[in-house]
Amino acid sequence: MSEWLTSLKTETPQEGFELAITLARKGVGYTQPSAEIRKKLRPEYEENADSLTAASQVIAIHYQTVAAANNYWK
Amino acid sequence: MSEWLTSLKTETPQEGFELAITLARKGVGYTQPSAEIRKKLRPEYEENADSLTAASQVIAIHYQTVAAANNYWK
Amino acid sequence: MSEWLTSLKTETPQEGFELAITLARKGVGYTQPSAEIRKKLRPEYEENADSLTAASQVIAIHYQTVAAANNYWK
Amino acid sequence: MSEWLTSLKTETPQEGFELAITLARKGVGYTQPSAEIRKKLRPEYEENADSLTAASQVIAIHYQTVAAANNYWK
Amino acid sequence: MSEWLTSLKTETPQEGFELAITLARKGVGYTQPSAEIRKKLRPEYEENADSLTAASQVIAIHYQTVAAANNYWK
Amino acid sequence: MSEWLTSLKTETPQEGFELAITLARKGVGYTQPSAEIRKKLRPEYEENADSLTAASQVIAIHYQTVAAANNYWK
16 A cells, blocks of 8 residues: 555644544555445445444544654643 | 644543543544534434443543543643 | 533542543433433343443443543552 | 442452453443342343453453553563 | 463563453453353354454453553563 | 564554554454455455444554554654
């Protein structure tokens, strides 16, 4: 896979949150590399409350990592 | 997305908890940007015990981050 | 919401555990503010083994935070 | 509830693991205080592979806390 | 239960991973002490993709603990 | 099992992410050692949105470990 992540550093906590979202999606992308299939699956979870909560949880886990990498933007 | 998070610092542990809730909801909001669809899904999980526990879990994960960022309000 | 959390400090590890339970419940309470609906849902998970395990897991996550805040009561 | 937890310190990593199990069970016990109902639910998860994995996960989370409290028994 | 865990220290990151697997299995073993029942349940999760992911998750949580105990084998 | 992991150190955050994926898969591989069965199960989760989220979550947990081992590539 081409280069997509060179640093966990971000300017702000919000950019860090957006990086956490990228990491969560990349975890899916490496597991299911077909963009077509991922697109097909999107409606399945985007309109399911529990699936959205699960997606939010993966983001939360990555956000712990990104926040620590940025010393919590202190 | 417009600016919604400039700091993980809060005055009190309770405000930190409320920030954790915001982070959990933002994780959903970025995944399903349509406020209309999110509203439609709300009854699905707000009256389901397991969905509420799952939501509470995402909050708990974010609260770990927020609490660390505030040095546990020591 | 009125003030319910002013400190993560507790006297003992057991009080810390009980605070973790409060935090887990608050996560549910903020998501479903109606005490009536929460009461209606109680039998749904209180007599379901997997729901109880899930509830115990949220407590475990919060207990990590509370224990760290208290320097593990060392 | 009477006193059941006075310290997270244990002599060995194995005793720490057993304390983690106690903590996981207490999380269930506080949520469903009836020993009778808990006993009734036991067969439901004790013979279900996914329930056992979930129980093991709660233990794993508590073990992180107990291990940190004991400085990993270094 | 007889002694099975005297240290979280391992020589290599791979041995640490294998210890994490042991810890995950012990969590199941303490919850369902019957080796016979555990054996009966094995096909249930060994051929189910989601069950395997869940098992891998428990290992991941324990691996965090083991890696920290070994200062990440730095 | 032959040697597959000698260090948690990686050159870049992206290589660390790819190591986290390896760790997540190894967790499955140790639990279900048959490559044939794992292959058979692949379509089951690769085309299921919730299964992909769950896989991404295990990666996220391992990434916390790998990132800490690399001092967040600071």
